[in-house]
Amino acid sequence: MIWIIAIMVFIMLTSAIAVLLVDSLVSAIAATSAISLALSVIFVILKAPDVAMTEVVVGSGLSSVILALALYRISTNTSVQNKQQEQRDA
Amino acid sequence: MRNVSALVFASGLAFLLMVIAWQFTVGAAPMLVGEAILQQAASELGSANLVTSVVLGYRGIDTLGEIAILFTASTATALVLSSISDKPSSKNNTEIRDKGTILSSSASLFFPLLITLGLYIVMHGHLTPGGGFQGGVILAAAFFLPLLAVPGRGVNHSGLALVEGFSGAAFIVIGIIALFQGNAFLQPLWGHGEMGSLLSAGSLPLLYAAVGLKVGAELSGLLAQLGNITESEEDSQTESTSTKQTTMQAENK
Numbered sequence: 001m002i003w004i005i006a007i008m009v010f011i012m013l014t015s016a017i018a019v020l021l022v023d024s025l026v027s028a029i030a031a032t033s034a035i036s037l038a039l040s041v042i043f044v045i046l047k048a049p050d051v052a053m054t055e056v057v058v059g060s061g062l063s064s065v066i067l068a069l070a071l072y073r074i075s076t077n078t079s080v081q082n083k084q085q086e087q088r089d090a
Numbered sequence: 091m092r093n094v095s096a097l098v099f100a101s102g103l104a105f106l107l108m109v110i111a112w113q114f115t116v117g118a119a120p121m122l123v124g125e126a127i128l129q130q131a132a133s134e135l136g137s138a139n140l141v142t143s144v145v146l147g148y149r150g151i152d153t154l155g156e157i158a159i160l161f162t163a164s165t166a167t168a169l170v171l172s173s174i175s176d177k178p179s180s181k182n183n184t185e186i187r188d189k190g191t192i193l194s195s196s197a198s199l200f201f202p203l204l205i206t207l208g209l210y211i212v213m214h215g216h217l218t219p220g221g222g223f224q225g226g227v228i229l230a231a232a233f234f235l236p237l238l239a240v241p242g243r244g245v246n247h248s249g250l251a252l253v254e255g256f257s258g259a260a261f262i263v264i265g266i267i268a269l270f271q272g273n274a275f276l277q278p279l280w281g282h283g284e285m286g287s288l289l290s291a292g293s294l295p296l297l298y299a300a301v302g303l304k305v306g307a308e309l310s311g312l313l314a315q316l317g318n319i320t321e322s323e324e325d326s327q328t329e330s331t332s333t334k335q336t337t338m339q340a341e342n343k
Contacts, residue, residue, distance in 0.1 A: 049219035049220075050139075050141045050219045050220065050221070050224075052219075053211075053219055053220050053224045054223060054224055057224050057227045057228060057231075058223075058224075058227055061227070061231060062227050062230070062231070062309065065231075065234070065313065066312075066313070066316065069313070069316040069317060070316070073316065
């Protein structure tokens with residue numbers, strides 16, 4: 001049992017470091033949801049299935065969807081602004 | 091200054107690691123309330139899932155506070171998002187665009203499954219792990235999936251607001267009914283029935299159904315607004331590129 005926890009902690013640490021090091025922001029979002037998935041396995045082992053369910057649904061599902069939507073929004077917004085800026089310059 | 095804060099952070103981390111490594115006893119928590127709840131909850135409330143009897147029975151007002159916090163946060167987010175894109179939705183919004191076969195067919199495949207799973211988790215909150223919050227998020231995801239597959243499809247925001255307001259009011263009304271029967275606010279009502287059956291634990295399943303509907307309506311409204319705004323942004327982006335192209339053409343001429 002301790003080995004499963006050790007593997008999950010290793011996965012969590014590597015994906016947490018990957019969030020910082022990865023170039024693409026989308027990959028960083030995927031890595032944050034991987035942290036939540038590994039953490040939920042630890043919660044199940046610690047006999048907290050309610051918390052594990054919340055962690056999977058909110059931490060790994062909803063928050064990464066919201067982050068991805070915000071990222072998409074920011075990128076379209078900045079491209080619109082850049083284009084307007086170019087228009088003004090032209 | 092930055093070195094000092096880094097030093098403080100590093101020493102705090104080292105202390106935490108030492109606590110874990112040598113298992114320092116940093117005071118023993120008395121845990122009086124926890125043990126009392128563990129012993130009494132099953133006979134007092136009759137909920138097979140002990141966590142639910144704590145969340146809704148012994149700490150019902152905390153749950154009301156959590157719902158209020160979620161409501162405030164989603165309202166503030168909706169306010170910010172609606173003020174950012176106050177542009178009228180363009181004609182492109184009514185036109186239904188396709189986002190590929192895989193996404194659209196898997197969306198229509200997963201939609202009923204997710205609805206069933208979400209309702210199951212909400213309704214069995216007093217029997218199995220899970221409950222209103224988890225099931226509500228799954229319901230929100232289920233309603234967001236077809237929106238992702240077919241963007242530009244309108245969302246019935248007034249219907250969502252109706253569901254949310256009704257379920258929030260239902261939570262408080264159940265609490266007030268307990269008040270009128272001479273109990274404390276949000277105290278569980280109507281006996282506890284046979285433990286393990288679907289109709290047990292008194293008013294706890296009703297409270298969790300209200301929480302699930304409220305969370306689902308709030309979050310699906312929030313997600314729909316985020317998704318729809320990206321759509322209208324995209325429309326304005328394409329419009330601006332087209333105007334840019336026309337101006338370029340005019341300049342070239």
